[in-house]
Amino acid sequence: MASIRASSLTCSLISSSLGGRGKRMIRATINMPKRPNNSTVSIDFPKLKTRGLVEDLELRSGYTNGITTTQSSPKTSPRNYDTKVSDPMVVAKLYAIMEAIADRVEMHKNIGEQRNNWNSLLLTSINTITLTASMMTGMAAMSDGGAPLLALKLSSTSLFLAVTGILFVMNKIQPSQLAEEQRNAARLFKKLHEEIHTTVSISTPTLEDVKEAMDKVLALDKAYPLPLLGVMLDKFPKTVEPPRWWPEKERKQVIKGFGGRKNNNNGWDSKLEEELKEINMVLKRKDEEDYLRLGGKALKLNKALAFSGPLLTGLAAVGSSLVGTTSCGSLAVVLGIVAGALSSVVNTLEHGGQVGMVFEMYRSNAGFFRLMEESIESNLKEREVERRENGEMFEMKLALQLGRSLSELRDLATSSSIKGVANHEFASKLF
Template identity: 70%
Template sequence: MPKIQNSTFSLPNLTTRDLVEQLKLTNSGYTNTTTTHIQKLPKSPSNSPKTSPKYDSKVSDPVAIAKLYAIMEAVDDRVEMHKNVGEQRSNWNSLLLTSINAITITASTMAGIAATTIASGSGPLAELKLSSTLLYLAATGMLLIINNLQPSQLAEEQRNAARLFKQIREEIHTTICIGNPSNKQVKDAMKKVLALDKAYPLPLLGVMLDKFPKKVDPATWWPQQQRRQAKGLGERNDKNGWDAKLEDEMREIVGVLNRKDKEDYLRLGEKALKLNKILAISGPLLAGLAAIGSAFVGSPSHGSWAVVLGVVGGALSSIVNTLEHGGQIGMVFEMYRSNAGFFKLMEESIESNLKDREVERRENGELFEMKVALQLGRSISELKDFAASSSVKGKAMEEFASKLF
């Protein structure tokens, strides 16, 4: 490099040719290629809006999407409400059980002390008798209320409702993710939400479900099955995944669900209901008899039967109360009823698809078969084998369709 002098140094004069022209001259080939590409880009058929309906604004209805999101928000709120109310009613069950048993045992102890005092000859203690009687009366009233409400059954109802509302939320989320939701799907989502609100109400007064029905029926939380829109998944075949073999398989599954699974849970539900009725009547009755017996402790005309009622009646009432609410017989009954409702929903769903003679309006056969297998806790091959074995005439089927519960 030349030595730099202390004096002012000069730079070489720049050419007067335009810099853009130099770039065009030196890179003429690249410039021409880029220009040609830009000219051909609008002519590409892959970028034409007519060949990509997925992004066409006319296909997706923004109002339907907004409505589905609004329903999802309401469903999320209902899930939280049912969850909180279920925890509250579960706490009711444990707190009332502990309180009533403590009151009953205290009253029984007081009645025994009063009888012992009389036997020793020091005279009856009116305070102990009065306190024991009042405690027994309070326990009787509380037992009448708690046995009518069945807090363990109420808590199970709210747990079921929270789980089913989560299912509805996931169904709506899947509908939005698949794309192109319609107003029909919005109406179906609304019907499902309202039907579930009616099946598992939150208030107690006026709309509470009957805890001791005359007949045990499966729980119903879904709207009436109606004619569906076309649910085919592409142009794979003209039968939408259905054939005669799959239809026969689904008919066999429906028959087993109706004869075995649903009937078995209804039978167990009837037994749980009868046991719950006996315990619900026996608890207040024993507490009331104990209150009468404690009131007559020390009476010479009634002998020792008053002491037996006052002490033993209170102890038996505590045992019955513990069996009923500690064992949560109401919750067991509701569990059996909801399981029977689950199988009833499966039956209606399968029969609704089979009754629709237009196969393109059914749910895709392969997808529907997979859903049924998952709901029954089986693989698709196990489901086919089970349907084949159940169709053999003259053979008694001992196996249930469901392996989950």
């Protein structure tokens, strides 16, 4: 805007005539209308949108205030190019499964602590009651008869009978084995939680991932049930079988090995296939078989101890009830006191030594090796290499699960493949 104040404009023109004798000056005056005093003339120019250089560069690059702006035609949307976007409903379902898994972890942890307390408290109570009843039997034998003898006999017999009933229930449910089951379940649920979290974080989950996660949760619930009545696992099975906490998978047609570089075949080649086949044989022949054998021995020992404890307390109850009779005499006293003392020793070995927990530990370790075997077989039997787990990643995970380095894992496969050489090395170095 500019203001012009003027009452007149004077222009002087000086012209000279080349051919004339003299000079002539012409003056011209242009008079403009006068405006009132203190008035201004405002000239309004159109306002232009100004933009800084940085802002202009941001717009040209497609960024404004940290938000990407792309220009696309109505027919072509940027979303059409993004084939890695996860379905929000699938992600929401996986998070719902993760919440349920976290709740199960807490439940198994709390119940496992409770059942571990059962083992220690019941063992202490049973041994205390058994020793007290044995002392009463000895005091009854030293009494002269009458009311003191009858009271001591009734008290000791009642205590022995009560201990027999408690031992029967305790040996049936095996609290130490129950606690180990809950610890294993809590650990496996935590592992499953981390697997789903990794799937959501670094990949594009699908409905197949949701179904697989659901199947794994239900398989774990079946392998390690929480209730005692109706669904409790048999603590004294006829044969030792590894627990199965993973869902069944379809058996696919066996394919032959193939050559090629790992980078072009999802990390797989014929050499890796042969190594995994040898490792699978070692797992079956050495690790799983050995832990099933040890589990069988622990089961036999636990059966013998579980049968001996109530039997001894029952014999002690019979002996204490016959104290003071002329027919049995000292034999009843010896039976009541010695059987009661031996019962305390047997109970301490069984429940204090947690033989049931040892059996469950061997059984679960055998299940761990069975899972590794089926993982190897399912990958080798997959026809399409692209649908397998990445070979290099699978080999690394297998080595970590067995407590070995990659070179040690390959050396194990090499030594196992040599014919005529007895290989006494186990695949796992952890257990």
